[in-house]
Amino acid sequence: MDFNFKMLHTFSGLIFLVVLVLAEVETAVFPEGDQYSYQFSNDVFIKDFKNGRPVAYRLVGTVNVANILTADDDVKLLKFTLESPELHVRPHGSDSQTEFKYHKSPLDGYKNNDFYAVWSAGNVSTIYYNSKENLALVNLKKSIVSLFHYKTSEGSYTENRGSGQCEVTYRDTSPTAIRRMKQNCVSETKAQHIIRPEEPLKASVQNHRSTDYQFFPDGSIEKIESRDYFQIALEANREIGGSVDSRVVLRTDGHLTKTSKADTKTPKEFLSQLNNYKGETLETSRQHLEVPLNSNIKKAIKEHVDDLATSNIGTVQSAKAFLNILPIARVAKKEEIVELLQSKKLNKIKPQILDILGASGTVAAHDSVKEVVDFQDEMEFDNVERYLQALAIGSRPNSEIILDLLKLVNDKSIGEKVKITAIHTLGSMARRYAAQSNESYSSDVVAKVQNYFNESIVTCTDIPCYVQYLNGINNLQSIGFIDQLFEYVNDTDRSISVAAMKALRSFPASVWNENHIRQFEEIFYQVEKRFDSSVRTLALDIVLNSKFSEPQLKKLLAHLKAKDRAFEVKKYLLEMVQMFSSENQELNEQVQRIIKSDSELNNYHIIAQKGMTTALSRKYSVRSPFNGTLTSIQEIFGGILKRGTVDLTIDSPKESYSYFTLGLYSGGLTSFVSSNTDTNEDNEEVPEEPANAGMEITVQGSYLRPLQFFSGQGELMGHVWSGTASEPTPAYLANTLLHDHHETLQIQNGATVHIDIESALSIDLNGAIQLSLWGRNAQIQVDKNVGLYIAGKILVNAGFVTLDLNFNLEKEPKLNLNSDVDFSSENVLCMQLSQPDDVFRYEMVKNQIIPEIKHHVKSIKKFKYNIAGITHYLNKKNNEMCNKIFAS
Template identity: 30%
Template sequence: MFFKKLVKCPNKMLPSISSYSFLYTLFAWLLGFCYGFVLLSSAAGHNAGVRLFDVGSAVSYKLHSTLLFDENEESTKDVGFYIDADVVIEAVWENDEQRLLKIELKSPRLHIKSRKAPTPDGFIPHWSKLEELTNKPFLMVWKNGKIEKILLAKTEEVSMVNLKKGFASLLQIQLSEGTVDETDASGKCTATYTSQSSTKIVKTKSNCTSDDFYRVNNPHEFLRVNRNSFITVEYEADSSKTYLNSIVARENHVMYLPIKEDIACRVKSEQILSYVSSEKIRILEASTVEEAIESISKTEGLIFTQETLLTERESLDEETHSFTKQVDSLRGYLDAKDLGSLKPAKAFIKLVTTARRASKDDISKALSSKKNKGILLQLYDILGYAQTKDSHEAVMKSIHLDNENQIEVSERYLWATSFSSQPNPDIAENLLKQYKKLTNIPPKIQETLVLTLGSMAYKLGKLPDKKLHVKIIRDIEETILNNLDYAKGENKFVFFRALKNLHSPSTITVLLNYVTNGTQKEGVLAWKAIKAFGPDLWDERIQSAAVKAFFQLDRKYDSSSRTLAADILIESQPNDRLLEDILNFLIGTDPAYEVKQYANRKIGMLADEDNTIRARVQKIIRKNPKLNNYHGLAPRGLSLALTRRFMSNPYSNGSLVTVQEMKSGIAKRGTVDVVLDKHGFSKELFSVSILYIFIFIWIETIALAQQVRIPLITFLRFVLTRKAVEVAETSVSRRLYTQFPTGHRKLPFQPVSCYNSLDRSMPKYTSADRHYRYQMIFHLDSLK
């Protein structure tokens, strides 16, 4: 880091220089040191009669720039520093509205935040090499508030160059009200100017972007990091409107997780340029601006180079750690037994960042080291997320997808690659090429590879620059569709799953064809792929096909196809007519009781969550005597659909949505979806298919864990251990009869019935419910 070289800090004053390196980086962003969102804003303005930077005048200012960083809570203490300096702006030449400004940044000084500071603001002076850097005057061609050129001394370091670009950006001023596009050290921004008085104007900056600014855009709405920024700059001229009396730039940036907004950090900055004095100076005699620049160059003995206001990337040698050395230092944090805890998570973040900067040889050295044999799978996880050209080439040098002895490591790398939110299109292209070229890939790797390609293509299509990836996305889609058409029998199944990962609207026609004309299993897989697309893509074609499948209007369908079609119809906010048809289906003559029961539970689950749907369902039931009675709505099967909250906060909710489809008393399909919800918008985080015995345990354990306040992680660990099976195999019913001899009215968890609270005339409990509950409840002693 730049400041890491500049600052010599005693341990008594700061924990370590590296602990403040992040703050120095942010301040570098602020003044144009490097790339980031916290940059000095440009501002100024003008009303009629304002004439800034009159030729032959020199104005002295005091610059005070502060950066503070803290959590998004008022109770937390911030950390940070500020730099002050003296600035002299000389207008040495003029031609019409074009002026040549000579600017000197004198005596920059660093102050750091310290508990030992005697002043209320908590800052004390601190020595740094900032005072020793080569610091020469620089030139700026200024016309009507726009900076046409900036010229800096050739011998200056990049850090000082960026510092001066950041300051120069302050002087880019629109001399009238309105909205304009500006390019400065912040990048390309939209600047809006508003007049406050005859001498004061306020500039607001927004939508700042830069090609050199690295920003991660996670396509997942809940897992991305959002940023709220507020940038204003107040410019005030003196009463004569001939010079800037002050510039005050304030920025406030808050980064937060949408799923839990109190997990956030805040960066605040303030830059104040205050007038000190002014004097008259000699005007250069030159016919053109080029001659004026040449004259200053000879007088000062400097060679100037023309630059733009955009900052330059710095070489941060001290921050570029070797991947091999980083792995050595963090090896103890990567044990398989610790995965899923905080310790390896922190190590993963550091190693992914390092891997993205590392060379191919450096990564290859780490993969081939015997010391890393025990953590090799974790290294492939990390490299799968890193997804750089060098990291991928190093992995492909280490493993071969057609090697049966490397199935585990190959699958581990492909899994990690598919999970990354920032897929590399070049890696996707290389994997697709290998999929087509290699003829002897083991079936397991081949399956994982095609699923990975589908996932990568979907995420590439969600990125802001998705138009650049159209070709590779199309190639992957064509490959999957061609293989689906070519494959026979069960070999087709993996390509249906790949289409589910792909989420491509252009594949809907193909999937609907398999729904209508394919085998029962192909139809079920096609419906699963369509359901994964989400309500936004469930158009009229899908709605029509779902109606035909659920009600079997054109042919007989597999029960799983019918329940999946029911999911689509019910989750698509059906109109009153369709909702009434589905409810009337419950009292129809169709012998598929489990399909009826599933639809019953699904509607009940949504009615519990949405008062509007509840009111609509109640209205339909009450106006139909055949529906509004025990015979019409009594449970006739064991299929179910229910939801249980595992997380609730002011910003979002998390639910476990459990679906169980039964047939002839045996579980046919069972899933648990982890769903996040924020302001009415829901997003599935992941889905788990579970065995029949685990469905029972999962449902009741959630409820019982809530009653006895068992942490969710304890519950999850329990469900996924052998002990769950052991508990399920005990004489559960006998123990329950002993504890609850009067039935389950005293159970801590009441039976779930979709219409229990819809109409008081309906019975709350049924014999079927009671029998079902006795089969599912287990004793909590095993959770201790």
């Protein structure tokens, strides 16, 4: 018999396949009354990306597989026994990845019974186990049984096994081996996945799942080796995160032992006789991650009252406190929150408390705020707006709150500013709700919001009314409004036209078709009518951010030669093309090719366009803790800033995400400029509007209520004489949630992987326009202080042991943008963009914990990087103008 076995083992793949085919109709695989013994091991590692010592455990035991009944249709009832399962851990301080020693664990005391599966030619769908067993052990047994489900022919299938429903591919790797590869697994467990739709705010979860089967010549399984490997990192920086590696091995020497057979004719009869046994699918159940919250929300706030002080906004201290309290706020009851808001001792940090409650997005928090904060009291407006703005950028929009906001905006007793803020919030929340994986713009809740905007804007009788709803539609970003927005772009009033074009500018480039792009081009070229310069430049932004052909680019560049008196618009075009070209090699080559092919275009007086409008893009953060870009656009008209934006983005390999945009605007000020300036540079401009200036803030795609410095010459002169026009105005003070990624995965060994990544931004941003009528100059100042705190956790929970990697990042980046304009003789604009020194701190903590037993191994690694300050070089022309302004 020995001789025959060895000879068969050396035969070719053809013999192996023939034997497998025979095995499907005979009883060679798992013979009735015989038992195989497999040595079982499972090694699990969590590693960081800094090549530090991994945290790990090993599970060992023996798995006996016996066929106790073969039915008439060759269906077999397999009895499994897991003998002596033991947990082994690495000795503290060991650098060896293979050295493990036994350690006492709850696994030793678990009730451990036989378990069963009905097997037919490699197919298994159900496990039968004692219902009184611990969930951790049941998951382990399900994972073992699922390994005995396999196919012996190549092909692609859909299988529902331990990891959920997966796309599975089988491939021959040798005459006696086959590999099973899994991907796109979807678990049917009720785990709540929270994944932001914005690509740069996600976690990249790359995985490799495969199982290799080695067979004996008779078709029985000699060895199973399964691996689950996950690499988890921030999308915006793939160097931050860690990996989970789980390897399961089952191996037998092929020796068979006899076992008792079932005394029934069918598996169903036998299984019905077992007490306390139940049948389930092979999908493992999620091991819940219990997060101890030992404090109610009021107690938690009191512990961080100094950290949340207004003076600390813009620091890591404030961001970290916000993130620590947020999980407690999400589970807080209404009565607890009401008591918190009514506390007079905490009144000085109430705005920061409202940041937390808005970010939590719970109905309890919403009802509490409405009960304590009077939305009709003008004295409470700042608190009302702070809460509504926090709701607008929250990552977990709630349908009940959206419907309640619909009631609020229809409440005639609320003030105008509250209504405007609520309209903006309503649009933002509906957009975020529609972006959730199981919702869309066709959902009932979002449809009601769209109907509200449709019905409300047509009833407007004045310009402010139109603008407030257009700004709400800006936040909603529903493609159903596109045609209507084009109509408003053609409105004769500049405010309405600009607001409508800004709403169109807010849409992602993916929504535009060729017809849309043609309409934007016609607006820029003013084919049918004249448009305000801001409408034209916004239309140009959309064209340049979309995919365009070389002929379209050639036509745009040819416009530099056009007899267009709006030289600042042509300057804007040139600046934007140069900015995009500097970031795209292919585009840069196209631009150079077009310019060189046209002698009239390739001329100094065309390429060196008149005007002070500027557009620039600079990397302000690389790698630590994410890739970030600053884009600054200063649109000048008549020597005065007309529209300026500073846009901050987080960049991933696939896309960029704007998390903060500050806009400065002014109008009606050209009459104060020196007569040497060609203030009537564009006879296509609409009549000049009343003097005005202000700020516009967009946070994470949500346009907030603008902050107006002055409106009308009376207010302007009042500022000039009082000196208040020279004072920086706080534009935005708040703690906000950025990353909010929570995901669970089931792996082959039955354990659950929890991925939790959150981050908070504490933002202190202020800006000012300082205008001197006597000195005929102006200064624009934007200062941004940010505290960024990222907290990530990758945890493997097997029930009887947990491993985790925690990474925490701290950074306090600052940006200063100053623009000086001198229009006393010739117009001169000097821009200075600088970043002070900064420090980036990165901490990694790894834990190995055996619950119910005092075993906790912890390792900590800290990194500190000093980041030198920098003054960004903008361009040669800017340097020349700065030298003129500061020559004296």
